[in-house]
Amino acid sequence: MTRIPSLRAQRAALVEACLPAPSSRLPGLSTLDLSGFWQRFDDAAPAHLRAGMMAATVAFAALAPVSLRRATRLEQLAPEEWERLFHVASRLPLFDDLIMLTKVVACLAYFDDDDVQDAVREEVTS
Amino acid sequence: MTHIDGSTLEGDQRLRCDVVIVGSGPAGSTVARELAASGVDVLVLEAGPLVTPDRYPRSALRSMSTQYRDWGASVVLGRAPMPYVQGRMVGGGSPINGAICWRLPRDVWAEWVDADPSLADALPFDELESITGELERRLGVSPTDAAIAGRKNELMAQGANALGLEHRPIRRNVVGCEGLGRCLEGCPAGRKRSVDRTLLEDAQADGARLMSQVEVQRVRVTRRGDRATGVEARAASGARVLVEARDAVVVAASAVQSPVLLLKSGLGQGPVGRHFSCHPGVSMAARYREPVRMWQGATQGHEVIGLRHEGLKFEVLGFGLAVLASRLPGVGAELSRGVAELGHWLDWGAAVRAESEGRVRCVAGRTLVTYTPNARDVRLFRRGLRVLGEMMLAAGAESLHPGVRGFDAEVRRVADLERLESDGPTSPAAFTSAITHMFGTCRMGQDPARSVVRPDFRHHAIEALYVADSSVFPSNIGVNPQLAIMAMATLCARSLLHRNGVAC
Numbered sequence: 246m247t248r249i250p251s252l253r254a255q256r257a258a259l260v261e262a263c264l265p266a267p268s269s270r271l272p273g274l275s276t277l278d279l280s281g282f283w284q285r286f287d288d289a290a291p292a293h294l295r296a297g298m299m300a301a302t303v304a305f306a307a308l309a310p311v312s313l314r315r316a317t318r319l320e321q322l323a324p325e326e327w328e329r330l331f332h333v334a335s336r337l338p339l340f341d342d343l344i345m346l347t348k349v350v351a352c353l354a355y356f357d358d359d360d361v362q363d364a365v366r367e368e369v370t371s
Numbered sequence: 372m373t374h375i376d377g378s379t380l381e382g383d384q385r386l387r388c389d390v391v392i393v394g395s396g397p398a399g400s401t402v403a404r405e406l407a408a409s410g411v412d413v414l415v416l417e418a419g420p421l422v423t424p425d426r427y428p429r430s431a432l433r434s435m436s437t438q439y440r441d442w443g444a445s446v447v448l449g450r451a452p453m454p455y456v457q458g459r460m461v462g463g464g465s466p467i468n469g470a471i472c473w474r475l476p477r478d479v480w481a482e483w484v485d486a487d488p489s490l491a492d493a494l495p496f497d498e499l500e501s502i503t504g505e506l507e508r509r510l511g512v513s514p515t516d517a518a519i520a521g522r523k524n525e526l527m528a529q530g531a532n533a534l535g536l537e538h539r540p541i542r543r544n545v546v547g548c549e550g551l552g553r554c555l556e557g558c559p560a561g562r563k564r565s566v567d568r569t570l571l572e573d574a575q576a577d578g579a580r581l582m583s584q585v586e587v588q589r590v591r592v593t594r595r596g597d598r599a600t601g602v603e604a605r606a607a608s609g610a611r612v613l614v615e616a617r618d619a620v621v622v623a624a625s626a627v628q629s630p631v632l633l634l635k636s637g638l639g640q641g642p643v644g645r646h647f648s649c650h651p652g653v654s655m656a657a658r659y660r661e662p663v664r665m666w667q668g669a670t671q672g673h674e675v676i677g678l679r680h681e682g683l684k685f686e687v688l689g690f691g692l693a694v695l696a697s698r699l700p701g702v703g704a705e706l707s708r709g710v711a712e713l714g715h716w717l718d719w720g721a722a723v724r725a726e727s728e729g730r731v732r733c734v735a736g737r738t739l740v741t742y743t744p745n746a747r748d749v750r751l752f753r754r755g756l757r758v759l760g761e762m763m764l765a766a767g768a769e770s771l772h773p774g775v776r777g778f779d780a781e782v783r784r785v786a787d788l789e790r791l792e793s794d795g796p797t798s799p800a801a802f803t804s805a806i807t808h809m810f811g812t813c814r815m816g817q818d819p820a821r822s823v824v825r826p827d828f829r830h831h832a833i834e835a836l837y838v839a840d841s842s843v844f845p846s847n848i849g850v851n852p853q854l855a856i857m858a859m860a861t862l863c864a865r866s867l868l869h870r871n872g873v874a875c
Contacts, residue, residue: 263702267711282432291441324704331703341776345803348706349697353432355710356693362429365692365713366666 258320262327263351301343377584377606388414396463398840398860399623400566405864407577418586419459427557431691434556449743451799455806462567469671470543473850489817493826510544519550521668530762537677554670590636599836626809626842634733641823646811647729648847654720655759657768682724721755724849757792774803813842828863839863
């Protein structure tokens with residue numbers, strides 16, 4: 246998958262959509278530089294994790310045109326369209342594990358950034 | 372102290388020793404310490420890297436990718452695929468566990484002896500107790516200090532009191548804990564007395580050699596196939612490592628990796644890989660109105676033990692932020708709202724002393740673990756979640772998130788928790804669960820048809836081959852096993868010394 250640029254872009258869009266900016270003081274996942282994360286993921290993650298992310302990407306890419314009723318690619322979706330897509334997917338049993346996996350990957354990527362860790366800790370006290 | 376990093380090895384190596392030990396976790400380090408103290412020439416081979424506290428990463432991702440096998444995401448297959456967690460570094464899981472220390476419970480020992488009376492003489496309980504006491508002193512085991520416990524641990528005490536359940540500060544192998552909440556990534560202050568910084572260092576001080584990043588691929592045996600003579604391994608550099616062991620090979624690679632190594636070596640005698648047992652766990656996430664800052668205080672500092680007789684034990688959990696966040700409800704905007712107030716969320720866990728058994732296989736050179744919790748175990752999942760939820764509500768939680776498919780995503784009332792226990796899902800696949808402790812896949816016993824090693828830890832069919840880790844346990848034990856593993860491994864080492872005429 247990692248050699249297919251279009252799938253790679255859709256995978257990144259899916260993961261980034263899991264965590265839009267939590268607050269004005271916390272960045273969204275899409276604003277972080279995830280190149281190092283994806284490099285590590287593609288080079289060293291267990292095969293079943295990489296395969297799971299590919300399955301999630303393909304599944305969401307197939308679901309998006311159906312649920313949004315227009316031909317589209319994941320990296321072209323607006324935030325509100327992601328919300329609709331996640332809402333539809335969350336009601337489909339087959340998507341349970343894929344959403345969970347994507348969420349875990351998104352959280353690992355987000356908190357890999359030390360600045361984000363500090364900011365989230367400070368958010369409680371501010 | 373001799374340490375060789377396998378990633379730097381140039382050219383194939385041929386080494387000799389008295390005893391080669393496969394694995395440097397609690398079992399392997401303990402055996403190494405006992406043997407080296409008696410003057411035995413010991414070589415310890417560890418598949419993972421040596422990581423010192425100054426290099427413990429802060430991020431869960433970097434920790435999982437360097438210190439855990441398969442990024443902590445190895446999965447058992449079955450009706451409910453669930454992750455199982457294993458360390459893969461010098462010290463095994465010890466540097467990255469919650470530091471929880473339990474003695475082998477007497478009632479569990481009695482069960483073992485009832486099932487196989489030969490174990491009474493081989494595993495004298497009084498001797499196990501004495502060994503454990505000595506280990507506790509070396510490891511600095513003591514109850515979690517209230518001064519650094521943190522709010523998450525105080526709240527569990529409060530919740531347990533409200534329900535009238537017996538509870539206590541967790542006894543841990545930590546000295547001078549600063550409450551950094553980073554046990555699971557390795558204590559950056561070096562306060563945890565993990566085996567790599569205690570027992571293995573003792574062994575090295577007595578002359579034991581350690582090779583890290585060297586993965587053992589096969590136990591070598593004589594042409595007649597009746598005696599172990601050494602191991603074949605591959606270093607991270609690609610170099611081949613051949614070890615000739617004059618006295619014995621000790622396999623201490625975990626309840627998953629040890630049977631796989633035996634199977635890869637063509638040593639499939641007895642029920643090797645069968646009788647896989649474990650402690651699957653479920654967890655409850657809760658939101659509190661007050662900031663509770665799960666990341667502050669002892670990682671796992673309090674436990675509820677009042678329902679251990681039912682097969683349930685409850686612990687405060689202390690994940691890194693990434694793992695806690697992934698346990699929050701929703702995805703997209705809903706998940707982000709949770710992350711913005713992450714300091715108000717807690718996660719506590721219930722570990723189940725499961726009845727069901729699985730199997731470890733080696734298929735085309737790969738490890739395959741199959742396991743499905745049975746109806747009784749799933750009932751304990753539901754009961755465990757109910758009790759966790761009731762404790763959390765009693766301690767001030769405003770909403771609960773059981774993470775159970777087919778049940779309410781959010782719960783706020785005790786009545787709904789009662790409904791979860793009585794009428795909740797019966798499929799194990801409905802639960803968000805994970806496995807931590809594993810046992811039984813090379814279990815010990817008198818009967819070669821029903822066990823892999825003898826009561827003195829020797830393989831039934833192969834001379835000079837010992838197994839020392841939790842795979843020899845006849846059953847799971849319902850409590851955190853690292854200290855019991857070390858006590859048992861001490862007996863294994865003493866058995867080996869006795870067989871080889873060395874006084875211990």
